[in-house]
Amino acid sequence: MKTVESVPHNYLIKQLPKATALVDTKYSVVEASNSWLSIFDLEPKDTRGNNKNIFGFYDNHEEFSAKTLKECFLENCKHVIRHKKKNKENEKWFESVFVPWFDEKENIIGTIVQTEDITHIIEKELELERTKTLLKATSEVSSVGSWEYDIATEKLNWCEVTKQIHQVPDDFEPKINQGIEFYKQGYSRNKISMLFHKALEEGTPYSERLIIITHKGEEKWVTAGGKAIRKNGKIVKLFGTFQDINDQVLAEIKTKESEQLLTTLIDNLPINVFIKDKDSRKILVNKAECEYLGTKPEDLVGKTDFDLYDEKVAQISRDEDLEVMRTLKPMIGRETINIKKDGSATNFLTSKIPLLDIKGKAYGLIGMSMDITHIKQKEDQLQDLINVTAIQNKKLINFAHIVSHNLRSHTANFSMLLEFLIKEKEEKEKKRIMKMLSHASDNLLDTLENLNEVVDISTNVNLDKKSLNLNENILKVQQNLAGFLVKNKVKFINSVPDNVAVMSVPAYLESIILNLITNAVKYSKPEENAVVALNAKKQDKSVVLSVSDKGLGIDLNRYGGKIFGMYKTFHNNKDARGLGLYIIKNQVEAMGGNITVSSEVDKGSTFNVYFNEED
Amino acid sequence: MKKINSIYIIDDDPITIFGIKKMLKTTVICKDIKAFENGKAALEGLTKRIHKGASIPEVIFLDINMPIMDGWEFLQEFVNMDVKEKIIINVITSSIDPLDYQKWNDFRLKSPHYLNFKNKPIYKIEASDLNRVNIAS
Numbered sequence: 175m176k177t178v179e180s181v182p183h184n185y186l187i188k189q190l191p192k193a194t195a196l197v198d199t200k201y202s203v204v205e206a207s208n209s210w211l212s213i214f215d216l217e218p219k220d221t222r223g224n225n226k227n228i229f230g231f232y233d234n235h236e237e238f239s240a241k242t243l244k245e246c247f248l249e250n251c252k253h254v255i256r257h258k259k260k261n262k263e264n265e266k267w268f269e270s271v272f273v274p275w276f277d278e279k280e281n282i283i284g285t286i287v288q289t290e291d292i293t294h295i296i297e298k299e300l301e302l303e304r305t306k307t308l309l310k311a312t313s314e315v316s317s318v319g320s321w322e323y324d325i326a327t328e329k330l331n332w333c334e335v336t337k338q339i340h341q342v343p344d345d346f347e348p349k350i351n352q353g354i355e356f357y358k359q360g361y362s363r364n365k366i367s368m369l370f371h372k373a374l375e376e377g378t379p380y381s382e383r384l385i386i387i388t389h390k391g392e393e394k395w396v397t398a399g400g401k402a403i404r405k406n407g408k409i410v411k412l413f414g415t416f417q418d419i420n421d422q423v424l425a426e427i428k429t430k431e432s433e434q435l436l437t438t439l440i441d442n443l444p445i446n447v448f449i450k451d452k453d454s455r456k457i458l459v460n461k462a463e464c465e466y467l468g469t470k471p472e473d474l475v476g477k478t479d480f481d482l483y484d485e486k487v488a489q490i491s492r493d494e495d496l497e498v499m500r501t502l503k504p505m506i507g508r509e510t511i512n513i514k515k516d517g518s519a520t521n522f523l524t525s526k527i528p529l530l531d532i533k534g535k536a537y538g539l540i541g542m543s544m545d546i547t548h549i550k551q552k553e554d555q556l557q558d559l560i561n562v563t564a565i566q567n568k569k570l571i572n573f574a575h576i577v578s579h580n581l582r583s584h585t586a587n588f589s590m591l592l593e594f595l596i597k598e599k600e601e602k603e604k605k606r607i608m609k610m611l612s613h614a615s616d617n618l619l620d621t622l623e624n625l626n627e628v629v630d631i632s633t634n635v636n637l638d639k640k641s642l643n644l645n646e647n648i649l650k651v652q653q654n655l656a657g658f659l660v661k662n663k664v665k666f667i668n669s670v671p672d673n674v675a676v677m678s679v680p681a682y683l684e685s686i687i688l689n690l691i692t693n694a695v696k697y698s699k700p701e702e703n704a705v706v707a708l709n710a711k712k713q714d715k716s717v718v719l720s721v722s723d724k725g726l727g728i729d730l731n732r733y734g735g736k737i738f739g740m741y742k743t744f745h746n747n748k749d750a751r752g753l754g755l756y757i758i759k760n761q762v763e764a765m766g767g768n769i770t771v772s773s774e775v776d777k778g779s780t781f782n783v784y785f786n787e788e789d
Numbered sequence: 790m791k792k793i794n795s796i797y798i799i800d801d802d803p804i805t806i807f808g809i810k811k812m813l814k815t816t817v818i819c820k821d822i823k824a825f826e827n828g829k830a831a832l833e834g835l836t837k838r839i840h841k842g843a844s845i846p847e848v849i850f851l852d853i854n855m856p857i858m859d860g861w862e863f864l865q866e867f868v869n870m871d872v873k874e875k876i877i878i879n880v881i882t883s884s885i886d887p888l889d890y891q892k893w894n895d896f897r898l899k900s901p902h903y904l905n906f907k908n909k910p911i912y913k914i915e916a917s918d919l920n921r922v923n924i925a926s
Binding site: 578579582585586589590591593594610613614 | 811886909
């Protein structure tokens with residue numbers, strides 16, 4: 175090779191900006207640019223490079239086989255290899271391109287090698303790879319797939335996850351129509367067609383929950399999202415996400431169903447249910463509670479008992495609430511009374527259960543109230559009945575004792591007298607005993623008559639009460655007793671107004687007036703003329719007839735409990751039978767009234783008869 | 790026949806009084822048998838008797854159901870009188886009310902006297918109705 179000729183070539187090649195080397199057919203480096211030499215760690219002046227075997231340059235480089243390198247020189251075509259060189263601190267990637275070297279006559283005289291530092295490209299490639307992997311992983315983990323539609327090529331691209339969601343094979347290549355047809359016929363398909371079209375035409379983004387039918391025929395809930403990508407203001411692509419939300423939606427549906435079930439249950443319970451917050455404000459009410467308060471739920475929420483009920487009742491309820499929230503102990507089945515602002519009262523069986531937060535502190539309570547008003551009323555009626563029955567029973571026992579005692583005393587006499595009669599031999603004494611027997615028999619008859627009278631009153635259930643003018647009846651009795659009153663020189667003072675009427679059985683009214691007048695006369699002071707005063711007045715739901723005398727009076731401390739008893743007499747009076755007061759008490763009570771007495775010894779007595787005017 | 794100084798019969802029923810008197814005739818010698826128609830009358834008789842300085846009757850036949858003052862009221866007054874002698878009191882009644890028997894038992898326990906309970910009819914006066922000592926011995 176001539177030196178003169180080679181210098182300009184040499185010089186030219188040396189200055190090439192792209193790292194280039196010329197290798198002859200014997201694999202010796204003939205010429206190399208400075209940049210090429212520097213890649214292989216040689217100074218430009220370093221002549222060691224000249225005529226050196228090309229393979230020696232690659233000794234420090236990795237990631238390629240010697241065989242591959244050799245092949246690059248064998249065939250007369252373009253070869254590319256990548257190789258890496260490691261330094262202490264870093265590593266560098268290179269790409270060497272081998273092309274045949276021709277002379278003017280197109281004979282191959284060697285190989286031109288061009289080497290480029292591609293470290294930054296490799297880094298970018300790795301970065302891209304990492305990003306792709308990350309994207310895939312993210313997409314797989316979150317079940318969010320993606321798709322891309324190129325408007326120009328009409329090519330639709332699904333990512334792996336999108337394919338998995340559709341349950342299609344990995345090599346499936348969807349067309350845009352197919353994509354749409356995966357959506358369930360009806361709402362879902364119509365909706366997606368419309369949204370896709372709008373995105374395509376107007377670039378409107380969308381995100382919608384829809385149902386697809388997968389390749390395997392399963393129904394699935396998905397969230398389909400789409401967005402237009404513009405280039406120079408023109409929509410060129412649509413990009414979107416595709417997410418499997420089936421489990422989520424099913425869970426949501428289930429939750430909604432449970433909620434619905436609970437609401438239906440609470441609403442239709444035949445008891446009032448309410449939830450109150452810490453300040454006893456209602457935060458939830460059911461239908462029964464609303465109906466009871468005659469309003470809508472939205473009008474009740476936020477209200478306290480003080481807004482709805484009588485203040486006293488509301489305070490009791492508030493105290494209960496505070497107690498339940500303080501002690502955290504439920505109040506179960508307490509009988510309560512609610513009085514609304516309009517005054518109507520309702521009996522409830524109320525339970526209050528504290529509502530606890532995560533820390534175990536009460537933040538409110540659940541209340542349940544059952545209307546037991548009708549049960550309560552029944553209970554009261556029952557109690558009344560029990561009371562009446564108890565009184566009746568007591569009366570009956572009392573009467574039974576009276577009967578047994580009175581009958582027994584007579585029969586005992588018969589028995590004793592007959593025993594005497596059998597043993598008696600003397601005729602005179604026999605006659606005396608016989609006389610006594612007949613007397614005893616009369617007494618028994620009298621007693622039976624008296625008892626009959628009492629039984630009549632007690633058993634007469636269907637009393638025929640009439641409105642009777644009181645004064646007319648007093649006058650009638652007065653006329654009947656005319657002889658008796660004159661004989662006893664009675665001073666009769668009747669102050670009963672003419673218009674007073676009482677509800678009474680006619681015979682009973684006569685009996686009551688008669689007995690009270692004769693009693694007053696009988697127990698007058700022997701040395702004084704009898705005074706009988708009658709008066710009457712209306713009082714609440716009854717008419718009171720008062721009969722007063724200025725007679726002997728009765729020691730009520732001593733005899734108060736017995737005064738209306740049978741056969742009780744308290745004075746030495748031959749006419750006293752001890753029956754009159756017992757009978758009229760029975761008559762008055764049988765008509766739903768009552769009789770009282772006030773008296774003072776030596777001053778006189780006043781009997782008050784209360785006629786029941788109600789029923 | 791046993792001798793007794795004084796006997797009181799307190800009953801509002803003349804037939805019972807007649808019967809007791811008749812039965813006493815055959816069982817006891819007693820010149821002083823007095824009958825009262827209620828507790829109040831008997832109590833007044835008794836007070837007069839004490840005033841006169843005469844002895845308290847040894848035996849009393851006492852009915853329960855009487856007007857004005859019944860047997861129980863009389864018994865209460867009598868117990869309150871604080872009589873030194875122990876008297877035999879025969880409570881006689883036609884009542885079969887267990888309450889009456891209970892009341893009698895209460896009086897028997899709190900009274901210093903000897904109390905008997907006899908249900909009518911009575912056919913015979915027993916020795917124990919007149920003499921406590923025999924039973925006690």
